[in-house]
Amino acid sequence: MAEIIEKKTLWQGNFLKSVGIVYRDSAGVLRSWETFERVNCSGIVVIVPVSPEGEVLIIRQFRPAVNSYVIEFPAGLNDKGESLEDAARRELLEETGYSAKEMIFLAEGPISAGASGEILTAYLAKGLEFKGKQQNDEAEDIEVFRIPANELYDRLSSFKKDGNQIDLKIFGLMELAGKRL
Numbered sequence: 001m002a003e004i005i006e007k008k009t010l011w012q013g014n015f016l017k018s019v020g021i022v023y024r025d026s027a028g029v030l031r032s033w034e035t036f037e038r039v040n041c042s043g044i045v046v047i048v049p050v051s052p053e054g055e056v057l058i059i060r061q062f063r064p065a066v067n068s069y070v071i072e073f074p075a076g077l078n079d080k081g082e083s084l085e086d087a088a089r090r091e092l093l094e095e096t097g098y099s100a101k102e103m104i105f106l107a108e109g110p111i112s113a114g115a116s117g118e119i120l121t122a123y124l125a126k127g128l129e130f131k132g133k134q135q136n137d138e139a140e141d142i143e144v145f146r147i148p149a150n151e152l153y154d155r156l157s158s159f160k161k162d163g164n165q166i167d168l169k170i171f172g173l174m175e176l177a178g179k180r181l
Contacts, residue, residue, distance in 0.1 A: 002026050015039055036116050043078035044118055045088040046169065048106065048177040049098060049125040055146040056174070057096050057128070060164060062141060071159045072167035075120075088123045096144045097134045101127025106176045120169075124177045149174075149181075 002025050010018040021033045038044075049057035063070045076091035078084055085103050093099050106122040134142060147155050152174065156166050 005030065010034070012039060038077065038079075038118065041077045041079045042081070043084050043087065044075065044111070044120050045078060045084055045091060046073050046075040046120055046122045046173065047088050047092045047100075047103075047125050048073055048122065048173050049092060049096065049100065049128055050149065050177065050181060051128045051146065052126075054149050056149050056152055057098065058145050058147060058152075058170070059095055060143040060145065060159070063165070066165055068163070068165045070165045070167055071156060071170070073170060073173060084121045085123065088121075088125070092125055093131060094135045095140070095142050097130055097132055098125075098128045099131050100125035101129070104180055106173065106180070122169075122173055122176065124180050126181075 002023060004021055004023045006022040008020045010020050012018075015038065016036050017039055019035050019037055021035060023031055023033065025031055051057070057074070058071055059074055060069050060071050062068070074092050074095040076087065076095070078087035080087070080090075082090070085105075088103055089100065102125070104124040104126065106124050108119055108121040110116075111118045111120045134144070145155075152170075156170065160166050
């Protein structure tokens with residue numbers, strides 16, 4: 001059975017740290033791996049917001065790591081010591097200006113298991129109510145789109161043709177959310 005033998009911080013920045021791992025594989029061989037972890041974060045949430053009219057809210061924001069605008073669902077870090085559901089409610093409000101009457105757990109799991117130990121928790125937000133202007137973090141420049149669910153995939157194709165990247169999580173999360181709508 002594989003097991004981690006040692007973890008050592010290689011460097012740490014304001015938001016991420018690089019970690020060197022020594023582990024024993026299932027054959028008993030010691031191996032090294034490099035990964036990254038979030039600093040001061042106890043979870044990551046993503047929200048699939050669906051309005052009472054059947055519209056899906058998606059956002060567009062510049063992501064320096066890919067040097068492009070990315071179309072994605074609202075998401076964020078649980079860096080304030082709150083529950084994951086409360087973090088999802090806060091991020092939805094901050095990034096879109098909407099609150100949800102109902103927040104339904106969809107799934108959780110690793111985002112990029114080869115590079116990070118991050119676990120993403122996904123929620124379906126129903127009963128949306130517009131509360132006012134977004135309250136983005138200082139580094140966020142977010143544009144919100146309300147798209148009828150039956151037009152979403154066509155609109156994603158248009159966004160892609162216009163040079164945006166599409167977060168692949170949208171596709172799987174829409175499938176999960178569809179089972180709860």
